Amino acid sequence: MKTMMGYLRSDGSVGVRNHVLVLPSVLCSSNVARKISAAVPGSVVASHNQGCAQLGDDFQQTRRTLINTALNPNVAAVLVVGLGCERVSPHELRDVILDSGKPAGLIMVQDYGTVEAVERGTAIVRKMVEEASKSEREEVPLSRLVLGMECGGSDFSSGLSANPVVGEAADILWREEGRVILSETTELVGAEHLLFERMKNEEMKRRFAGMLKRMIDESMKNSRDVVDKENVPNNISPGNVRGGLTTLEEKSLGAMIKGGKVPIVGVKEYGELIDPEPGLYLMDTPGYDVESVTGMVAGGSTVVLFTTGQGTPTGNAIAPVIKITGNHETAKKMKMNIDFDCSAIISGKETLEEGGKRLFELVLRVANGEKTKSEILGQDDFSIWNVGIKL
Template sequence: MELLGYRRSNGQVGIRNHVLILPTITCAAQTAQRITELVDGTVTFIHQHGCAQVGVDYEQTFRTYVGMGSNPNVYGVIVLGLGCETHQANRIAEKIKETGKPVEMVSIQEEGSTLDAIAQGAKMAVKMVQEASRQKRVPFDFSDLIVGTECGGSDACSGLSANPAVGEVSDMIVDRGGTAILAETTELIGAEHLLAARAVDDRVAKRVYEVIEAMENRSIQMGVDIRTGNPSPGNIQGGLSTLEEKSLGAAKKAGSRPLQELVHYAEPPTKKGLVWMDTPGHDIEQLTGMVAGGAQIVLFTSGRGTPTGSPIAPTIKISTNTSMFERMYDNMDINAGTIIDGKETPKEVAKRILEEIAEVCSGKKTKAEILKQHDFGIWRIGPTF
């Protein structure tokens, strides 16, 4: 199974070769969008963050910006700021430069106006895209991959079909020397004991219970005991009655290999193997966190159906039932409903998913990429001031 990607100067491998126009503040997001409309080969994202943030909330957003620009799928970055925001563009640009990527910076206020910034950013982007186009794909190994996993819009089939199949893929990636990220702390409440039992040591096992308790405490501070509720109306309509049912199904994505470590939101793993990233259950926020943490590709299971994708990492959408796959064929890449239909086992579907990963790594576009589903959202852990 051959994988072809772009080897970066720091040794990492990208499976895409994007030039990212990175707006550090919501005021610059529309300007960044205009540049991408002018210059083919560039990507960006719309967001509402970047100013009036303090403390750990500021640090987490900063880490996410830097992580998006540092992702191996990004060839180079043009950091676009307004000029007076909390998240100064020069700080973010300097941090991304540590990866060895080409990085440029544009300030709307320093350029003089939005139109001047668009012109300057577009000129920089044209040059960077042309440089990126000269890079050629080279063979690489599964050990270079960080694969994110998540599920959104679950149904009664999620824990029986797509999630166990992704768990098998997670084991395959780990056995080949790669890294699989398990996320969605909210949707692991009730299954934490299963993951703690697989921790490589007592320190990691203790950390499992700490992140679960912290997530529960956040909801209690808002007057809600999340353990006694259900994540969303869609999950209820899909056939799930409790959070534990959702969690037991979601945990299947972790396969069966030892849990190596827990990392903060948007923090790159320091170890190979199965890694848990502390994220919320919100689809876009967890997807952003894993990509900012270095995931080059994401496996996204769904029973209800969702168009979600990333501007940076290809997102392979896997349906849990055949009916939804056929109804949302334009959005879904793989049907794991064949397990429910009695036509395949989770291992057989996992082999198909692994083959799809290899093809996507080597250039095949996912449905979310084709539809330009460039979703982005940061998990905010503090108020705006």
């Protein structure tokens, strides 16, 4: 049995980071939250533009994502920063976190105003960081690791090297009884028949088919847009086209391979917690990178593997994001952003299996504490998928 060094939480989950999270309940309190976190090294902030004027599924999705982000095992403690009149209840956020056994506090901007709220919040977070710093890594089974799989800025190299290498890493973790999340519903259209074959029951197929239909119907409602004087397909970005991808099916076949050959054991809504059962979970997210990663981290991902042919600096507020490219030119141009270059696979100097093992060695180092390029650069992206109108 392979092991890693992680932070064992009271609920039995294991984190690879030990963050104190400053969590605004609404956009209106995000500035105060950012100021508090900036004043306290060892804390992070999940700043976002949601939390009010939302209804129905859209409101529930934001609420679920905020709660489950706070419950991610990479988070040691949470300060909720509320305004006081928002639709997402900051009191409920605090109470749910406390009920999970995790330390949580609350500061309301309308009780004190910006300046005093920042002062009081800073004092609370300092104490939380001091307490969290007493936690030490423990040796735990590698099966406690949860990988989220993402691609963005894809080009010709993504489906030939980076995505298959990530799939190899997924298979390695699966053999250790770990869990993997594959997202971006738009980028599975055209390859869904291959995923249906890996599902263990009809209910999973029904849920996944419904998610695909929602995305396709939404796309069909809208005509193509003109970007840089070019008529661009709705489900492929202008960069994908310039990078050599010709059809959505081509992109999807390359994207789905990030899940390797791992059996599909669950189909989840955006930001929904995955189950304890080892295997691959499909999560309904958009192809928009930051929102997709946010959803997977809320679902339980503790490390994210992010492939990019053309390059992107994207990170996450609480989970390390390992940036992987199969394009050697991108690796050179964005060497301060790219963690792993697997272009040798295309040139024939490395096999997929060798690349997968090399990548998984990096995954283990990151899980054990090594910082990714996005962490070093302070790339703390966090954005919640908005699925309804705001009133």
